[in-house]
Amino acid sequence: MTPTVVETTERKAVDVASTPTRPWVPSGIAAAALASAMFGMLTLAVVNVFTNASKGFNAWVHWVGKLWMPGAEGIGPYSGKETLALVVWLGSWIVLHAALRKKEMDLSRCLLVFLVGVGIATTLVWPPVFGYLAELMTGH
Secondary structure (H helix, E strand, O other): OOOOOOOOOOOOOOOOOOOOOOOOOOOHHHHHHHHHHHHHHHHHHHHHHHHHHOHHHHHHHHHHHHOOOOOHHHHOOHHHHHHHHHHHHHHHHHHHHHHHOOOOOOHHHHHHHHHHHHHHHHHHOOHHHHHHHHHHHHOO
16 A cells, blocks of 8 residues: 555645734924933033123022022032023923924934034033133123
8 A cells, every 4th residue: 555645725824923013103202302402402501601701690590500409509500500401401392292292203304403403512511612602792
């Protein structure tokens, strides 16, 4: 007796594991976070220039920091600079998140704007630059 081979053309359906799909997240949320971080950094930089140019503004900024930050007397107006940057960052994030949370944005353009803003903020806190700008503002 010889064995008989039977071929079938029948195929069985097989369940294949698939990766779970994530819910769609609009890119406006990331754009809002980037923009608000940039606004906070630019606030710190601009306030830094103005506190260097004006003794009155410097005193006011220091007062703002002393309102809530323990030990603010020891670090001077930096406490107020950080406070104002924090307020602008958080406030703009809340507003921008609400405005952009359902929108699709071009993240490459948002990232470019963010990087330019960070570059400007970094330049403005560099002592030769903010010192020069403060001199221009006071006319000395």
